Amino acid sequence: MAREDNSGPEYDAIETHGELIRWSRAYCARAVSEYGFDVELARVEWEVSTRSKRRAAAVKTPQLEDASVGEPRDWSERPSNGVATDGVPSCTMSLSWRAFDKFGRDEWTETLRHELVHVEQFQTFGTTDHGPAFRRRANSVDAPVHVRRFTDPKYVLSCTDCGDDVAYRYRTCKLVRQSSAYRSSCCGAALTCRRPAEEE
Template structure:
């Protein structure tokens, strides 16, 4: 099945098809070392804050920057005998796709490819220094753009810099006066 043009995406299947094709192009053009035969794709209509996510098994001994020996790795009660990584799922959020323009969506996909590459090589992923360096190489952000409005916005009371967004009531929101901004060491204001 041929994926539709970006502006013709109308179904979850269309979104997966177009996104998969785009990721394959990125793999070739930007030399991203990933295996798509070990990736499942899905579309979420429930996610409210994340534009996409890489769902993967947790491997306790895995560490970003340390290549993993998949033949001796266990997770989720099983072991791969063939040395291939455990499959991962790239979950795409329909509301984010709907809210973003094409450039934002492509950046989101490149961000997830950094996670996939780290996972397939190291058995885990994070947003640390290795991620930041690879994100720069792929011209993407370390944190994906938000597509929904937070319930609470916390700002520095001194310079009005954004400190945090929260989508539900939490300790930081309830006790904001106990925290200080990293920019000015000033109190936090909750909007």
């Protein structure tokens, strides 16, 4: 089997979960160097999800009290729960096999850089989000702020004022059932809910 940078199979030749992890881990190591991520990859665990229907990848982190993006965390301090850590706690990079199957190489590497921004934020601040700091950092490493959905949502919620789509849902929930009771983050207007399948 052909090799890519001696790190595993070429992207188009990946056939197993283990190969996807090896390829993605090797790419992330190169991206840390190329884009200047402040990330300890040794503190990142890896897994492949076959159940994910929406997220191409995700960084799973422990929930830490009083963590806030923008406030660097001193990992040498003993946390309030009294459990000492050996530096930065580990987090898990969860890769979706279905997304990998739908994405080309460029979109997959953009997705990995998006997730590296999450890892960098977590290792720096103890938490992560998609706020202004995330958007600036994602832009600086040529990563999308939001990774493309690889399956179609069952419901789309839109702002009644500007018409922008503001949320997507893949099953019935309170937000879907009572959409008009919620307000959009863009204009503060009520939401409307539609089923994209009905538009076809």
